[in-house]
Amino acid sequence: xxxxxxxxxxxxxxxxxxxxTLEEMVRGWVAxxxxxxxxxxxxFVGLIALALLFGSLDSNFYTAQNFVNLLLQxxxxxxxxxxxxxxxxxxxxxxxxxFVSGVGAVVMTLLLRPGExxxxxxxxxxxxxxxxxxxxxxxxxxxxxxxxxxxxxxLAGYLTWSGVVLILTTExxxxxxxxIQDDVVLRISNDYLAAWAGWLFLALVxxxxxxLELLKVRSRRASGLGHRPITVTLIQAAAMAIVGxxxxxxxxxxxxxxxxxxxxxVFLIFWTFVASRTRFGRHVYAVGGNPEAARRAGINVDRIRxxxxxxxxxxxxVGGIILASRLRSVDPGTGGGQLLLNAIAAAVIxxxxxxxxxxRVASAVLGAAVVVMVANGxxxxxxxxxxxxxxTGGVLLAAVLLDAFAKRARAASGVA
Amino acid sequence: MSTAPVTEKxxxxxxxxxxxxxxxxxxxxxxxxxxxxxxxxxxxxxFDVAAGEVMAxxxxxxxxxxxxxxxxAGIYTFDEGEIHFEGKRVRIDxxxxxxxxxxxxxxxxxxxxxxxxxVANMFLGRERLNxxxxxxxSMEQESRKTLDSLSVTTLQSLRQAVAGLSGGQRQAVAVxxxxxxxxxVVILDEPTAALGVAQTRQVLDLVRRLADHGxxxxxxxxxxxxxxxxxxxxxxxxxxxxxxxxxxxxxxxxEIVHAITAGxxxxxxxxxxxxxx
Numbered sequence: 243x244x245x246x247x248x249x250x251x252x253x254x255x256x257x258x259x260x261x262x263t264l265e266e267m268v269r270g271w272v273a274x275x276x277x278x279x280x281x282x283x284x285x286f287v288g289l290i291a292l293a294l295l296f297g298s299l300d301s302n303f304y305t306a307q308n309f310v311n312l313l314l315q316x317x318x319x320x321x322x323x324x325x326x327x328x329x330x331x332x333x334x335x336x337x338x339x340x341f342v343s344g345v346g347a348v349v350m351t352l353l354l355r356p357g358e359x360x361x362x363x364x365x366x367x368x369x370x371x372x373x374x375x376x377x378x379x380x381x382x383x384x385x386x387x388x389x390x391x392x393x394x395x396x397l398a399g400y401l402t403w404s405g406v407v408l409i410l411t412t413e414x415x416x417x418x419x420x421x422i423q424d425d426v427v428l429r430i431s432n433d434y435l436a437a438w439a440g441w442l443f444l445a446l447v448x449x450x451x452x453x454l455e456l457l458k459v460r461s462r463r464a465s466g467l468g469h470r471p472i473t474v475t476l477i478q479a480a481a482m483a484i485v486g487x488x489x490x491x492x493x494x495x496x497x498x499x500x501x502x503x504x505x506x507x508v509f510l511i512f513w514t515f516v517a518s519r520t521r522f523g524r525h526v527y528a529v530g531g532n533p534e535a536a537r538r539a540g541i542n543v544d545r546i547r548x549x550x551x552x553x554x555x556x557x558x559x560v561g562g563i564i565l566a567s568r569l570r571s572v573d574p575g576t577g578g579g580q581l582l583l584n585a586i587a588a589a590v591i592x593x594x595x596x597x598x599x600x601x602r603v604a605s606a607v608l609g610a611a612v613v614v615m616v617a618n619g620x621x622x623x624x625x626x627x628x629x630x631x632x633x634t635g636g637v638l639l640a641a642v643l644l645d646a647f648a649k650r651a652r653a654a655s656g657v658a
Numbered sequence: 659m660s661t662a663p664v665t666e667k668x669x670x671x672x673x674x675x676x677x678x679x680x681x682x683x684x685x686x687x688x689x690x691x692x693x694x695x696x697x698x699x700x701x702x703x704x705f706d707v708a709a710g711e712v713m714a715x716x717x718x719x720x721x722x723x724x725x726x727x728x729x730x731a732g733i734y735t736f737d738e739g740e741i742h743f744e745g746k747r748v749r750i751d752x753x754x755x756x757x758x759x760x761x762x763x764x765x766x767x768x769x770x771x772x773x774x775x776x777v778a779n780m781f782l783g784r785e786r787l788n789x790x791x792x793x794x795x796s797m798e799q800e801s802r803k804t805l806d807s808l809s810v811t812t813l814q815s816l817r818q819a820v821a822g823l824s825g826g827q828r829q830a831v832a833v834x835x836x837x838x839x840x841x842x843v844v845i846l847d848e849p850t851a852a853l854g855v856a857q858t859r860q861v862l863d864l865v866r867r868l869a870d871h872g873x874x875x876x877x878x879x880x881x882x883x884x885x886x887x888x889x890x891x892x893x894x895x896x897x898x899x900x901x902x903x904x905x906x907x908x909x910x911x912x913e914i915v916h917a918i919t920a921g922x923x924x925x926x927x928x929x930x931x932x933x934x935x
Contacts, residue, residue: 270815270818273818273822461795462794462795464795465795465796465798465799466799467795467798467799467802519791519792520790520791520792521785521787521790521792524774524778524782524785524792525783527771527773527774527778528771528774528778528782530773531771531772531773531774532769532770532771532772532773534767534769535769535770535771535779535782536771536782536783538753538765538769539769539782539783539784540754540783540784541782541783599771599772599773600773652772652821
């Protein structure tokens with residue numbers, strides 16, 4: 243009699259739960275939208291609107307050539323934005339990512355110079371990544387131990403690391419421009435998968451997703467818990483497969499799927515796993531949501547903060563290397579310009595809250611797609627630089643306003 | 659009522675968890691004092707709670723309720739006095755000591771991360787892992803079990819963010835979080851302060867059930883009605899000293915009000931120096 247009282251283990255209740263879940267999922271989704279947890283919805287709408295707009299204004303926008311260009315242009319910004327997402331999740335900001343990416347790229351390039359250091363590519367890349375992680379460690383230590391706002395510390399970092407880029411490049415060459423001559427590093431952003439490899443890559447991603455979701459369902463079912471219907475997983479996988487297949491097919495009619503897509507995807511999957519499936523990720527969200535609660539729960543909040551700034555600088559370095567590979571050289575301006583703002587804009591536009599605690603790693607990709615699409619579209623239209631700045635600023639402002647409204651909706655529902 | 663079977667279950671668990679020797683205090687503070695500079699926040703206070711009982715701690719603002727609780731929780735250390743736990747003298751120097759003994763405090767601000775779901779909050783800082791991966795299924799199961807054992811039936815899904823819960827539901831989550839860790843004493847700081855009538859009812863029922871599960875429960879409250887409704891005994895503090903402990907059955911609300919506002923004290927602050935001269 244006791245067991246019959248609504249315990250989820252009873253088979254009858256589970257069967258009912260199963261039948262309801264599809265409807266419940268839709269209802270839960272609507273409920274989340276109402277409390278301001280909009281997730282990726284605004285961004286999909288924005289992406290489609292932008293694609294339609296630019297496509298109607300310029301006939302080159304939809305070409306396979308431009309599609310592959312978009313992928314190449316996105317890769318660097320996406321990598322940096324992944325790190326920024328983590329920083330935003332704990333409610334902090336990192337203004338140094340642009341020039342830290344520059345430091346990483348310059349260090350790698352200097353170590354690769356033939357006739358000088360002439361290191362193998364893996365040693366140069368590895369050293370650059372380690373140096374950037376140490377830069378992040380430094381930022382994190384100052385922010386947590388001296389209790390200085392991250393805004394100020396990373397602003398100081400912004401100036402300092404821009405200076406370091408300038409010093410290193412002008413010391414090494416009078417013009418300040420240093421060419422990358424290592425073949426492996428150059429291929430990162432300038433080579434493409436064979437057609438069959440592109441298809442294999444897509445199959446691995448979609449197949450891996452389905453297997454992981456089915457394993458999750460199996461473990462929840464074994465524990466007698468409700469789970470979302472398998473049909474939903476299959477619909478999602480089918481959507482992924484169709485969109486992915488169109489992408490791979492279209493890219494293959496031109497140069498093929500760029501290697502960077504694979505590299506960025508690996509980082510994306512890895513950091514998504516870290517954020518959503520590990521204890522560290524859970525603590526990152528907790529620190530962003532309520533640092534006091536996290537502290538009382540015994541979480542070492544300072545250590546989480548430091549680790550997050552290290553992730554940010556590390557991913558900035560990855561982005562810097564990808565960008566340097568694409569340009570085939572570094573110069574005193576590497577890591578400067580719009581890069582920092584584009585990376586932060588990508589994270590925010592992708593749906594990561596500036597106020598901490600809300601967002602996903604995947605938002606870096608979606609946001610980068612918007613930022614890059616706007617830049618690419620305006621380039622095709624040959625707009626004056628002034629207009630490009632104005633429009634990019636407008637897109638960022640729209641995203642921040644959306645975040646502020648979402649926060650207000652969350653606050654309102656929290657009070658209710 | 660739908661609560662009937664659960665109460666049976668609760669009763670069964672009570673038998674399991676309640677220590678054999680009843681009535682002896684599980685937590686016993688003797689003669690504890692705490693001074694902040696010139697302010698004597700607590701002066702030789704005795705305070706105890708037994709397993710399976712609800713002890714209300716009442717007093718006006720500045721009576722020393724929070725200081726006493728924070729001393730037990732290890733946020734402050736007492737200047738003098740002894741703490742005995744389950745009959746043994748113990749030292750509580752920091753919050754970890756008190757948690758290790760099985761004392762959990764539910765503070766007024768609840769300390770929940772609004773952006774995380776119910777399960778994540780209940781296991782915050784003590785997540786269960788499967789290798790390096792969070793074992794969500796096991797945590798959800800355990801959370802559900804704990805909430806069911808407390809007859810918290812108002813939560814539809816344990817996967818909704820805490821931000822979307824009502825005040826009473828949040829309180830229930832915070833309490834369930836506190837009792838999940840084999841705690842023996844649960845201290846609740848003003849659990850009904852911000853709640854409406856129906857939700858206050860739910861929380862008081864929950865407090866009663868905790869005691870029925872064999873835990874020692876301390877509830878700090880301003881509301882004498884709540885104290886009389888749920889407590890077995892009532893400790894009154896005034897100006898940092900204990901006025902007395904009252905059995906609910908044999909006292910009236912007027913008596914307690916009188917004790918809070920004008921209860922006689924052994925030691926009147928500010929008068930000592932002159933008296934002893």
